[in-house]
Amino acid sequence: MNPRRKKRLLVIIAVLFGIGGSIGLVLYALQENINxxxxxxxxxxxxxxxxxxxxxxxxxxxxxxxxxxxxxxxxxxxxxxxxxxxxxxxxxxxxxxxxxxxxxxxxxxxxxxxxxxxxxxxxxxxxxxxxxxxxxxxxxxxxxxxxxxxxxxxxxxxx
Amino acid sequence: MIPELGYFSLTLAMVLSVLLCIFPLWGAHTGNLRLMRAAPSLAIGQFAFVALSFAALIYASLTDDFTVSYVAYHSSSTLPWYYKITSTWGGHEGAILLWLLMQAGWTALVAVRTKALPWILRARVLGVLGFLGVGFMIYTLLLSSPFERLLPYFPVEGRDLNPLLQDPGMIIHPPLLYMGYVGLSVAFAFAIAALLTGKLDNTWAKWSRPWTMTAWGFLTLGITIGSWWAYAELGWGGWWFWDPVENASLMPWLVATALIHSLSVTEKRGVFKSWTVLLAIAAFSLSLLGTFIVRSGIIVSVHAFATDPNRGLFILGFLAVVVGGGLALYGLRVSQVKSEGRYKFVSREVALWLNNIFLVVATLIVLLGTLLPLVHKEMGLGSISIGEPFFNKMFAILLVPFAILMGIGPFLRWKQNKWAFLQNKIVVGALASIVITCAWLFSSYEVVTPLTLLATTLGVWVFIATFIDLYSKAAVHGSLKLGIKRLGLSYWAMVLGHVGLAFVIAGITLTSAYSVERDVSMKPGDVAQLNQYQYRFEGVKEIRGANYGGHAGVVTVLKGNDTVTRLYAEKRRYDIGMQFMTEAAIDAGFTRDLYLALGEQLSEGAWSLRIYHKPFVRWMWIGGILISLAGFVILFDKRYRAAPRKDEIERAL
Missing domain, CATH: 2.40.50.140 (Nucleic acid-binding proteins)
Structure with missing residues (x-):
């Protein structure tokens, strides 16, 4: 993989992790706070x-x-x-x-x-x-x- | 007669806005300069007629013309004259007319202030604004006219303005907020015009930026004043309730904040172009969504106006056209957009990209929390509410990386950075903020929770980092005085915005952590202690205002042997609606507010009183005002006032 593609891959992985993590967090917080x-x-x-x-x-x-x-x-x-x-x-x-x-x-x-x-x-x-x-x-x-x-x-x- | 003239004038404005929508867009499409040239005069004409119509409503209100249904239900003869004027936007129909006035005003301003732009772009921007004007005018004329008459049977006295709205904050809050909401339509129009032209480059960003910044400044100020009004008027000492209507204003604000940052990257570096356009579309769409939420009444809220499904449906349809049309155009044209610049990971571009990510995530969280109860209900799963803790928790989590980044961001240069240059500033800034915060909090309070410490440190960090950056940028020019003069206004906008947010962070943290309240029952002469202040209840006296009567609880506030102030916490009863209103007494201070609300009479001579001690609560609004100034200083930037260079015009065409 050339460095530019590698960088892109890293960015994409980071973004996916970020999205996954935040969705998890949001759902967790929601569960506790729905009245x-x-x-x-x-x-x-x-x-x-x-x-x-x-x-x-x-x-x-x-x-x-x-x-x-x-x-x-x-x-x-x-x-x-x-x-x-x-x-x-x-x-x-x-x-x-x-x-x-x-x-x-x-x-x-x-x-x-x-x-x-x-x-x-x-x-x-x-x-x-x-x-x-x-x-x-x-x-x-x-x-x-x-x-x-x-x-x-x-x-x-x-x- | 006058109200009919108002309605007629609005009809004329509508005709002009239809022409404003068709002529310039068609002219730009076919290259007909004469059609395009008609746009500015149409825009100014449209504004003149809407203004006339608005003046007619104010006239009807001032002259107590209760044959006009709107005046009859939102005003009364005993209302002070200034509230008679503000009552014109105290109800649904009038508020929409105000919106229309703002829309026409912005359009006229764009017509006047864009003389330097190439005709094809200017015409398209005005054409898009004309289209938006048509939408809102149809709505006003058909579904929500404030000029309807109650003839032949009309009341001799009006039903008075909702007492909650009889407050100085309410005089300026809606106009400011609407200036912001509607101002975002200019950013939207620029984005659509650029998409239509097919040239999205940094000149487009440069032209759109001052408009977007100004609109954002108004929105910031509107939200700030709204929060202050809620604090002073609702009598609960609260300043933000995560109410759907508040969320409706916060969402466009968050996206607009992302937009102004993204615009600066697009302008200076020629990257993030398509993203910036998307944000411009999203910002205005969210402000329309906010209107839909408020006007349709689909979400129960303390702000809800009387609701009408037809109105909601119309706004939803209009929203679909605007968002759908905008996104479709975006989809068609986005493939032609190419980024120009390259940048490494440690660069200002990436910092601003992250800033945008955080702001968009924050928007999505608010959107989710606002719309989920609605979806849940419509799916037949029962009615739910999403509590404040959800929003508070999510925003607290987001704040940590966001604030850290906010301190570092300004240190970074475009393209790439050597880590060694940053290291010193970051380490010094971080250490200084930790030491200062610890010294500050541990010397003032007995209990300091880790979370309070963390959040306050973040606020202090943003403050210190901004000044480190200011110092280092000013110092490169040899003398500091000279250096400070050379900094551009958009840099000062950044400083103001970031320092403002530092105040907001610290204010929210400290007032949430250290506010105390007591509900007490007091007889004259009783003393209640709260923190280092003693509150001596002197008794209750009768009060009489223009359109209300009631009681005022007189309380002397003492600190040791010194008298601090005397507060009059009122319980008003408005004559016409018979509504009770708590008018809190506030002793405002830079580091603390003393806040007093009178409850009800209990038994002989005893009254219930609610006493709050709110440290640093005012910092939030100070911060909010500083942030909004960031949006206004850029207006004085010569760079945005000068006529565009020839090559810029050529590139835009």
């Missing part, structure tokens, strides 16, 4: 055709409506707990900290956290969208069984 989304009924009854239930200790996202009257605050420690609902069973979410501005009873929220009991989630993040009309798309889909509900034109409000 499945559940609704309260999926969490209790199982999700998908095989009715798979999450295991205790799993990191997941849950979305549902906050059941009015279930928000309980601990005045001293900023601990708060509330129930979420979509179409059936209730799931309790515990959280410590200040809730987002738009957290309100009866509104749709998404929480991210760890399942500590079959129906209890310890959340480290609670999201409520900054839009009074908002219902998370995932929640809307689960509750209403509709996909991409086209909003009425006049609900167009800001980013």
């Amino acid at each position: 499945l989304f559940y609704t309260p009924s999926e969490l209790i009854d199982g999700k998908g055709p095989n009715k798979e239930k999450p295991h205790i200790g799993q990191k997941l996202r849950i979305g549902g409506m906050v059941v009015p009257g279930t928000v309980q605050r601990n005045e001293q420690s900023l601990k708060v707990s509330f129930d979420l609902i979509d179409t059936g069973p209730l799931v309790t979410v515990r959280y410590q900290g200040i809730l987002p501005d738009l957290f309100r009873e009866g509104q749709g929220i998404v929480a991210q956290g760890i399942l500590i009991e079959p129906n209890v989630i310890e959340a480290f993040e609670v999201l409520a969208k900054h839009d009074e009309e908002y219902m998370p798309a995932e929640v809307a889909e689960a509750v209403k069984g509709i996909k991409h509900e086209k909003p009425k034109y006049n609900l167009d409000s800001g980013s």
